[in-house]
Amino acid sequence: MNHTIQLRMMVFSSLMTALIAIGGYLSFPIPLIPVPIVLADFFVMLAGLLLGAAWGSASVGLFLFLGALGMPVFAGGASGVAVFIGPTGGFLVGYLFCALVIGLVSGKGEASLSKDLAALLLGDFVLFGLGITWLKIVLRVTWNKALAFGLLPFIPGTAIKIMAAVMLVRTLRPFLKQVIPQQSKLSL
Amino acid sequence: MAEITLFHYIPKKTIIHQMDGRLKLVCMILFTMAAGFARNLYDLAILTSVLFMIYMAAGLSVKRFMIELKYFFILAGIIIGAHSFTVPGTAIPGFPIQRITWEGLNSGLLLSWRLIVMIFIGAIMTGTTSLLQFKNAVEWFLRPLPFIPEARVATMFSLTFVLIPLILDQISEMMDAQKSRCIDGRKDPVTRILFLVRPLLFHAFMRAEEIVQAMESRCYSEIRTKPKFKSTLNDWLVLAFSIFICFIIWVD
Numbered sequence: 001m002n003h004t005i006q007l008r009m010m011v012f013s014s015l016m017t018a019l020i021a022i023g024g025y026l027s028f029p030i031p032l033i034p035v036p037i038v039l040a041d042f043f044v045m046l047a048g049l050l051l052g053a054a055w056g057s058a059s060v061g062l063f064l065f066l067g068a069l070g071m072p073v074f075a076g077g078a079s080g081v082a083v084f085i086g087p088t089g090g091f092l093v094g095y096l097f098c099a100l101v102i103g104l105v106s107g108k109g110e111a112s113l114s115k116d117l118a119a120l121l122l123g124d125f126v127l128f129g130l131g132i133t134w135l136k137i138v139l140r141v142t143w144n145k146a147l148a149f150g151l152l153p154f155i156p157g158t159a160i161k162i163m164a165a166v167m168l169v170r171t172l173r174p175f176l177k178q179v180i181p182q183q184s185k186l187s188l
Numbered sequence: 189m190a191e192i193t194l195f196h197y198i199p200k201k202t203i204i205h206q207m208d209g210r211l212k213l214v215c216m217i218l219f220t221m222a223a224g225f226a227r228n229l230y231d232l233a234i235l236t237s238v239l240f241m242i243y244m245a246a247g248l249s250v251k252r253f254m255i256e257l258k259y260f261f262i263l264a265g266i267i268i269g270a271h272s273f274t275v276p277g278t279a280i281p282g283f284p285i286q287r288i289t290w291e292g293l294n295s296g297l298l299l300s301w302r303l304i305v306m307i308f309i310g311a312i313m314t315g316t317t318s319l320l321q322f323k324n325a326v327e328w329f330l331r332p333l334p335f336i337p338e339a340r341v342a343t344m345f346s347l348t349f350v351l352i353p354l355i356l357d358q359i360s361e362m363m364d365a366q367k368s369r370c371i372d373g374r375k376d377p378v379t380r381i382l383f384l385v386r387p388l389l390f391h392a393f394m395r396a397e398e399i400v401q402a403m404e405s406r407c408y409s410e411i412r413t414k415p416k417f418k419s420t421l422n423d424w425l426v427l428a429f430s431i432f433i434c435f436i437i438w439v440d
Contacts (some may be wrong), residue, residue: 007408008339008400014347015396018355019389021348026359026384028377037377039385046389062344069213069326070220072303072310077260079306081217082224164381172389 009051013059017049020095021061021073030156037157041127042073044095045120045165047076050176053103057133060099064092090134091150094127101126116169128154194256194307195314204246204316207426208419209325214431216313222328222434223305229294231437232301238433239308246316253311260307271296319346324415347399351392358391359384381440 023039030037048056065072072079074092084092105119128151136146199205204212219239226232243250254261277291313322327342362384366372371383 004400004404007403008397009272010344011347011396011403013392014344015351015355015392017348018351022352022355022359027381030377033429037381039381042381042385048267058344062348065341066345066348068217070306070309070313072307075297076263076305077307077310078224079310080220080224113404138369147395160377160381164378164385167378167382168386168389171386172393175390176393 009055013047013051013055014062016043016051016056016059017062017066019043020047020060021066021071024073024075030160037160038075039161041095041098041158042128042161042165044099045123045161046168047103048099048123049106049116049119049165049169050172051103052107053100056099056103057096060096064096067092085138087135087138089130089138091127091131093134094130098123098127098132111173113166113170116166117162120165124158124162128158194253194311197318198248198315198320200247200316202245202247202316203422203426204242204312208417208423209317209321209415211419211423211427212313212317213322213325213329215427216309217388218430218434219309220306222437223302223309226298226302226437228440229297231440232298232305234433235305235437236301236308239305239312243312246312247313253308255308257304257407260304264304267300268293268296271299282388304331319349322346322349328415328417334346337410339412340438343408343410350399351396354395355388355392358388358395362387 001092016028020040020043023041023043026039027036029040044060046057050056051059067073067079067083068081069077074083075088083089102123105122106116108115114174132146135141135144135150139146141149197387219235222235223232226235235358243253272288272292275292277289280288280293317325323342323346326345327338330336330338330341363372366383371380374380374383424440
């Protein structure tokens with residue numbers, strides 16, 4: 001493959017990794033709802049949408065690697081291998097599959113609004129599916145309780161993020177298309 | 189946010205600074221694991237005092253740590269408060285506020301203390317290791333693993349470190365610009381996210397494109413001279429000491 005394209009994708013996916021790490025510290029309040037929006041998973045979605053399956057999941061993988069080494073990049077400044085075994089570990093591993101699924105679904109053929117939306121919904125389904133299952137196993141609670149902790153407070157925020165991501169991608173894609181040729185999306 | 193210099197390298201000539209990057213990386217992983225698996229406050233107290241010794245030995249400033257982490261300490265206070273009131277258990281006798289429980293206070297302290305210890309470990313590592321040394325150590329450990337392009341991962345690893353302060357600068361600049369235009373008064377979260385992220389991503393990708401050009405014009409290649417490492421007896425002693433401390437915490 002062209003050396004320049006590969007170098008460019010490398011830098012871009014490092015950029016997405018940096019954004020995911022910073023996104024954990026960027027929070028927006030939602031009116032009337034106690035849980036604020038945190039942008040880490042928003043950038044995970046964007047990584048999948050903008051960089052495609054291979055490079056998108058590579059940038060999430062790098063983020064997880066940084067955290068596992070001990071850099072305080074996970075939510076609230078946590079780090080280390082122990083976080084993966086903790087209650088939120090499923091969500092972290094879920095990020096990886098979320099970016100992968102979003103990249104796979106949205107990257108097939110010509111990009112369209114409905115395809116992006118389907119990709120994001122499916123990606124979030126995978127993310128919460130893994131996250132909540134793991135939460136249930138670790139905390140040994142009933143499904144109802146796991147859903148109440150892991151899903152219900154995040155529904156409004158996730159809906160807002162999906163909306164924002166779809167709108168954002170429509171303006172960013174033409175910009176990125178100038179620098180990323182299409183074929184580089186799928187091969188690492 | 190951009191003023192946070194806690195995770196910047198501070199060149200000095202101490203035992204910790206001159207330690208072999210590979211062994212230091214192992215120490216960091218061990219310590220974060222110990223912090224993550226610590227189950228009671230005594231463990232964290234041991235860990236904190238050991239890390240404090242290392243921090244002092246590395247000649248890093250305690251004052252700076254306190255000042256730059258003041259928001260984390262406020263956050264820790266909120267976590268402790270929330271846990272004290274919500275976790276059921278026995279009330280603290282003789283305490284003026286009735287609803288605070290021992291169990292809640294304990295779990296709140298454990299959670300927030302652990303986070304601060306983890307940040308402390310990150311600060312020691314990044315404060316005493318130059319990015320190049322850090323990157324080389326990561327690359328060395330990835331080399332024996334199959335299917336992982338170690339040079340590429342290591343380069344991406346160091347690029348991420350370079351990009352984080354650039355993005356933080358960008359964000360604080362943009363937030364100021366938006367405050368002066370009263371955008372933070374908007375209630376609609378979709379608009380607020382778009383107003384922040386759209387210019388951020390445009391600038392960040394342009395910045396990344398500049399980095400690509402810079403790397404390319406300097407003939408970046410993944411085939412490089414392998415870095416030389418040398419470890420002294422001191423380094424191994426520090427590693428043995430770290431293993432000993434982590435062992436105490438795991439057994440406990």
